[in-house]
Amino acid sequence: MNDRAAGRSVVGMIEIEHLTKRYGKKTAVDDLTFAVKPGVVTGFLGPNGAGKSTTMRAIVGLDAPTSGLARVNGKHYSEFRSPLTEVGALLEAKSVHAGRSAYKHLLALARTHGIPTKRVHEVIDLVGLHEVAGKRVGGFSLGMGQRLGIAVALLGDPAVLILDEPVNGLDPDGVKWIRLLLKGLASEGRTVFLSSHLMSELAQTAEHLIVIGQGKLLADTTVDDFVSGNGKARVRVVSPDAARLAEHLAGPGITIASPERGVLDVSGTEAAVVGQTAAAHGLVLHELRTDRGSLEDAFMQLTADAVEYRQTMEGAK
């Protein structure tokens, strides 16, 4: 936002401003505002039906917003003279005619922009579809379909990549491959915006996170801050004097659980405090460590809160 206020335009910036999309009575996206910056992989996280795909479709102009704006480089997608080199999108795995070969599908798209066949062969090799490029897409596996979708997104060598669930259907090798590919593309200064419901996958790929639930923005932060801010960091202590230690640790804001005899999970304090408390009372410790909490925990907690909040609001009406 600061960049726009200063009158600078950032190449590859995706800006969503007060975006609302309703389908009949159902509100898919509700007054969503965020920006996606170039140079980093930004994850778009939310449970199924949160409005991720709708937002992405709005960015490439397939769905018209009920209100608000979705822009790239300050322009609406349809204003671009060369859409495929500005934004490459993988929206749904099967956005291809089942009766057409992968090569012809790519060729037909390339021809709209005068992109040479050489580039078509390049992206086919890049995604590893060389051997099946001449075959009809109807016989493709989900993973092959995803690779073709990624080839389509890369066809114009675009500044911005928008990928809806690109990992879906890929085998472990494919997942690793796409993770490296996306990081590489971002390091070239491109904008990479990918959605996923696989929190663990985003944790390993994305630096920044946009989290939505029920069409509303829940978080716009870095992955690290997200985990430490929302994950329940807790201290695990293994001690033969667990019961006595618990007595000494107890205090306001501190919760102590004992999953098994001699083990304590302490939250609301830090490992250093637990260690000092034990030392001050001469208690033996066998183990003392901090569990950071996973992105998944953080995500579940955040979305659970959102659902709860919504239900409370509706109950109050």
Place this chain on the structure above:
Amino acid sequence: MTAAAMTERPAYAPPQQYRLTFVGELRSEWTKLWSLRSTWIVLLCAVVFSGGLGALISASVPDEAAVGGADAALSFAMAGVSLSSVFVAVLGILTITGEYTTGSIRSTLSAAPKRLGMLFSKALVFGAVVAVLFTAMVFATFFMSQALLSGTEIGGVSLGDEGVLRALFGYVGMIVYLALLAIAIGAILRNSAGSIGFYVGVIMILPQLATLLPWEWVSDVVPYAPGNVPNTIAVVDTSMGTLGLGESWLWMGIWLVVAYGLAGVLLKRRDV
């Protein structure tokens, strides 16, 4: 704001030499049309039916039935061509509804987000293909039929005879018109079965059935139905029809403007 992440890395500059153009969209639609097996199969059916049925009927006309003017000769010869318009219309519908049913429309309109270029390039490419193919078929069928009818009363029709050349091109015009109308119907309804049903039911059959209705106004209106307006352009003696030659072309234009106007507005407004 992680400003550091933005300033550390140089901005990426996408390739500058590519542009979305209408010529590019035409080439894209050409590639899409010929890369589907259904195109080849349906057009082959159209060719076989136009030529085969024209030959079969011309060869089996009993001498006593082979009477009348050039129009009788042409109606025997072009029976298959007229029937083939159904194949062409179905293929025209599928060029656009196939994109919606398979989801490839999302790829297409991501590459060409102004949308109207897609509709008009599809219509132009398919219309041109049909025009070329059916010019060849209409003339081939005409000469074949005349060879088979030689010796009968209607065997001596020549291209030089008044109105014959015009009527033969009229058949081509009629089929191109129906093909274009079919694409617009497909763009409006976006569903293969619905569009084909609408074309066969409303464009082809309804005007014929309507003539059986007892109300007089119906028979006044029927000649102006979208499926009937091209009738006059495909006959040698144009004095018989309700519509004159010029009116016939005018009404074909009107219906195409109406159909493409509606298709265009809906294409712009609807979500994909």
